[in-house]
Amino acid sequence: MKAVLDLIIGDPHADRAVPPTGLTARLTVFAACVMAFLAVIALALSLSAGRVADRWADDLAQSATLRLPADPAQADALLLSALEVLQTTPGVASARALSPQEQQALLEPWFGPDLPLDTLPIPQLVEVIADDTGYDAAGLRARLSGQVPGAVLDDHSNWREPLLAAASRVRLIGWCVILLIGAVVAAMITLAAQASLNANAQVIRVLRLVGARDVYIARAFVRRFTLRAGLGAVGGVILGLLALQLIPQDEDVGGLLTNIGFQGAGWLWPLVIPPLSAIVAFVATRAAAFARLKEQT
Amino acid sequence: MIELDKVSYGYGGTALFSQLSLSLAPGSFHFLTGPSGAGKTTLLRLCYADLLAMGGQVRLFGQDAAQLDRDAVALARRRIGVVHQDCQFLDHLSVAENIALPLTVANRANEAAGNLEELLTWVGLGPQAGQLPPELSGGERQRAALARAVIMSPDVIIADEPTGNVDWDMAQRLLTLLVELNKMGKAVLIATHDMNMIRSLKSDVQASVLRLKDGQLTQAGAAL
Ligand SMILES: Nc1ncnc2c1ncn2[C@@H]1O[C@H](COP(=O)(O)OP(=O)(O)OP(=O)(O)O)[C@@H](O)[C@H]1O
Ligand SMILES: [Mg+2]
Numbered sequence: 110m111k112a113v114l115d116l117i118i119g120d121p122h123a124d125r126a127v128p129p130t131g132l133t134a135r136l137t138v139f140a141a142c143v144m145a146f147l148a149v150i151a152l153a154l155s156l157s158a159g160r161v162a163d164r165w166a167d168d169l170a171q172s173a174t175l176r177l178p179a180d181p182a183q184a185d186a187l188l189l190s191a192l193e194v195l196q197t198t199p200g201v202a203s204a205r206a207l208s209p210q211e212q213q214a215l216l217e218p219w220f221g222p223d224l225p226l227d228t229l230p231i232p233q234l235v236e237v238i239a240d241d242t243g244y245d246a247a248g249l250r251a252r253l254s255g256q257v258p259g260a261v262l263d264d265h266s267n268w269r270e271p272l273l274a275a276a277s278r279v280r281l282i283g284w285c286v287i288l289l290i291g292a293v294v295a296a297m298i299t300l301a302a303q304a305s306l307n308a309n310a311q312v313i314r315v316l317r318l319v320g321a322r323d324v325y326i327a328r329a330f331v332r333r334f335t336l337r338a339g340l341g342a343v344g345g346v347i348l349g350l351l352a353l354q355l356i357p358q359d360e361d362v363g364g365l366l367t368n369i370g371f372q373g374a375g376w377l378w379p380l381v382i383p384p385l386s387a388i389v390a391f392v393a394t395r396a397a398a399f400a401r402l403k404e405q406t
Numbered sequence: 407m408i409e410l411d412k413v414s415y416g417y418g419g420t421a422l423f424s425q426l427s428l429s430l431a432p433g434s435f436h437f438l439t440g441p442s443g444a445g446k447t448t449l450l451r452l453c454y455a456d457l458l459a460m461g462g463q464v465r466l467f468g469q470d471a472a473q474l475d476r477d478a479v480a481l482a483r484r485r486i487g488v489v490h491q492d493c494q495f496l497d498h499l500s501v502a503e504n505i506a507l508p509l510t511v512a513n514r515a516n517e518a519a520g521n522l523e524e525l526l527t528w529v530g531l532g533p534q535a536g537q538l539p540p541e542l543s544g545g546e547r548q549r550a551a552l553a554r555a556v557i558m559s560p561d562v563i564i565a566d567e568p569t570g571n572v573d574w575d576m577a578q579r580l581l582t583l584l585v586e587l588n589k590m591g592k593a594v595l596i597a598t599h600d601m602n603m604i605r606s607l608k609s610d611v612q613a614s615v616l617r618l619k620d621g622q623l624t625q626a627g628a629a630l
Contacts, residue, residue: 128496128498314494315507318483319507319508320483322480322481322511
């Protein structure tokens with residue numbers, strides 16, 4: 110902790126020993142800023158994909174729909190035997206036939222409000238809610254096919270699974286992007302530090318000849334690049350969060366696109382970016398400085 | 407304090423000198439003369455571990471220079487004040503800050519205050535204290551370099567042509583400073599071409615005059 114404080118406060122003498130460099134400094138800040146911006150976006154995508162995947166998994170795993178054949182003559186008998194099967198199935202919390210009004214509401218978006226439902230052969234829908242343990246879908250289908258011919262159980266798994274797989278891929282790729290951004294920051298800071306060390310070869314030589322230890326010389330460089338990378342990243346994070354505010358948010362729609370952003374503890378993640386950027390710069394500059402100093406007597 | 411024991415060195419495969427021995431004891435005063443290109447600067451650089459001997463051994467304060475790690479070299483250099491032939495400074499710092507640099511890098515900047523004033527006056531750089539090194543004349547640079555070499559009150563003072571660009575009076579003044587330090591027990595080694603300067607000091611100090619030529623180091627005292 111003291112070392113961190115020392116680094117931030119700095120030794121004014123050691124700092125002055127190395128002349129300030131305009132362009133490298135500005136480029137380093139700029140690069141750290143851009144990388145932090147990209148990291149915020151990748152992070153938001155990754156966390157949002159995770160959230161959406163979790164919600165789909167929760168919502169959909171709990172509910173399924175049973176569709177009975179549209180046969181007006183047998184409708185009531187079919188519904189009765191279907192409900193009986195469902196109620197005796199372990200793992201099913203409740204089963205309820207949708208009322209004509211509810212069915213009409215479901216169809217309204219496609220056919221308008223004036224659909225004469227009672228004159229059309231509409232399949233009866235039954236909403237099946239699973240309890241926490243869940244039921245055996247394959248076993249239930251087998252029993253239904255014996256006792257309620259023509260009934261179709263849709264537990265949404267055929268479209269849910271690819272979506273869940275896609276969401277978890279998006280999450281994984283997001284984390285990979287963040288790792289890559291960290292690697293690029295390390296590479297860029299190393300290059301910038303090497304450029305700065307080379308530009309100051311004469312300064313380093315004079316300092317060595319008057320008895321400066323390597324840590325003394327290295328510290329001046331390490332401090333600069335650490336602060337620049339940290340400050341640049343703060344700017345990048347702020348810009349990234351502002352950019353996320355430009356995406357319209359809508360919880361209810363429930364898709365990935367309208368949910369990109371941070372929620373709850375997720376807000377802590379962007380705060381981690383500037384210190385991480387500073388740590389990467391610290392390690393990279395230190396390595397570059399000591400490697401360079403070794404070549405000097 | 408600094409001992410060269412059968413040391414050899416050369417650039418690019420050709421030996422400049424070999425089997426060369428020299429000992430800088432506390433309170434000793436040496437002049438190193440010899441033709442240009444004989445290897446005087448090279449010999450001095452071996453003395454502060456800027457170059458490492460190719461053969462033989464250089465001992466700094468009793469330790470083999472070849473065995474010292476980088477921090478140990480830095481610490482040894484704080485006990486050796488050096489005036490380089492091509493006096494190099496940090497061009498973005500003032501003359502005063504440059505002279506105090508050895509104290510600064512040793513984290514002893516607070517000790518600079520009193521000494522610095524006195525030293526600046528002695529080498530006649532009072533008015534130039536706030537200037538930047540590139541604004542100094544050749545002689546002023548040499549004076550600043552000498553001030554920087556002695557500010558730490560080092561045990562050994564090594565000077566490479568310290569009076570090449572200054573007039574006779576200033577040269578005498580600078581040498582008086584070195585003689586005073588020598589009387590305090592510091593070892594002094596000065597490389598120079600200037601025989602008149604050596605003669606002028608004969609009465610003040612018990613100096614040994616060495617001559618480096620064709621890879622041989624000989625006592626030249628008799629020649630004066
Ligand atoms: N870094 C180097 N690389 C190759 N050759 C060098 C190097 N430094 C010096 N030399 C050569 O070594 C020889 C001795 O150089 P050195 O500087 O020690 O001479 P000197 O006695 O100090 O000369 P002067 O009196 O002109 O300062 C010279 O011939 C020089 O060309
Ligand atoms: Mg020379």
